Amino acid sequence: MNRNPSRVAQAIGVGIFLMGLVSCAPSFNWREVRVEGDELTYLLPCKPGMVQKDVDWGAGAQALTLQGCEVQGVQFTLAWLTLPPKSDPQVIERLWQRASWASLNGSKQALSESALSPTQEAPGVKIAATLGSAAYFEGKGESGLQVHWAWFTKGDKLYQAGVYHAPQESTKAAQNGGLSQAQKDALETYFESFH
Numbered sequence: 001m002n003r004n005p006s007r008v009a010q011a012i013g014v015g016i017f018l019m020g021l022v023s024c025a026p027s028f029n030w031r032e033v034r035v036e037g038d039e040l041t042y043l044l045p046c047k048p049g050m051v052q053k054d055v056d057w058g059a060g061a062q063a064l065t066l067q068g069c070e071v072q073g074v075q076f077t078l079a080w081l082t083l084p085p086k087s088d089p090q091v092i093e094r095l096w097q098r099a100s101w102a103s104l105n106g107s108k109q110a111l112s113e114s115a116l117s118p119t120q121e122a123p124g125v126k127i128a129a130t131l132g133s134a135a136y137f138e139g140k141g142e143s144g145l146q147v148h149w150a151w152f153t154k155g156d157k158l159y160q161a162g163v164y165h166a167p168q169e170s171t172k173a174a175q176n177g178g179l180s181q182a183q184k185d186a187l188e189t190y191f192e193s194f195h
Contacts, residue, residue, distance in 0.1 A: 027072050028186050035067070035080065040154050042078065042161075043193035045186055046071040057095035059087070068162075074183050075164040076190055080157045089158055093135065093151050096160060100149060104141040127152075128194040140167075150191060161194065163187050 028045035035041070046069035055064045062084070068077035083089055127134045127150055134152040141147065148163040165183065 027182070028189075029071075030189065033067065033078075035078070035157075039157070040159070041193075041195055043189060044069055044076055045190070046076070055081075055099070057092075057099045059092055059095055060084070062092075071186075072180075072183060073165055074186065075162075076186075077162040077164070078159060079162070080159045083153070083156050083158055089153050093153075093158055096158070097135065097137070097149075097151065100160070104139075104145065104147060126188060127191050130195040148187060148191070152194075161191065163190060 029047075030043050030045050031047070032041055033044050033048055044067075048067040048069045050065065050067050052063060052065045054061045056062070062081045064079055064081045066077060066079040068075060070076070081092075083092060127136060131150070131152040131154070134150045137147070137149045139147060144167050146165050146167055150161045152159050152161075
């Protein structure tokens with residue numbers, strides 16, 4: 001096999017140049033995402049995928065839509081459903097919260113009443129003021145998965161915004177709730193972007 005050394009060196013040089021470009025590319029590539037027309041917009045740091053499924057948390061089957069993406073080991077999601085006519089949004093929101101908690105913990109473990117609190121100023125996270133009084137939860141599942149959830153209504157829809165990440169090993173990340181500073185900034189950007 002006879003290879004031209006200058007072509008091999010050139011190919012290696014191009015490879016190194018391309019790897020350099022990739023390493024300099026921003027990890028969080030923020031973009032505005034619209035939910036079903038102009039009803040709700042928010043920012044995601046990566047291109048979203050979408051799935052739909054039927055759920056029944058005790059108030060009858062409902063169609064749930066989920067958008068989301070993952071970057072730097074952090075998943076950003078937005079799920080929503082259309083509220084049935086004459087339904088109580090708070091009842092459905094509470095059922096959703098309990099189902100999310102059970103899913104996080106792989107059980108029907110009870111969710112304490114104090115775990116979810118309507119707040120504009122969640123610990124370390126600002127929630128967009130345009131959402132009114134949102135219920136916010138920050139915690140850890142049995143597997144160590146860290147979660148940040150906010151539920152809110154807009155129009156005839158109930159939403160759950162979520163951020164999921166595995167805890168990091170470093171002491172500095174542990175001081176920030178298991179997030180690097182870039183990930184913490186991304187979390188705040190995400191929750192403040194809804195309008």
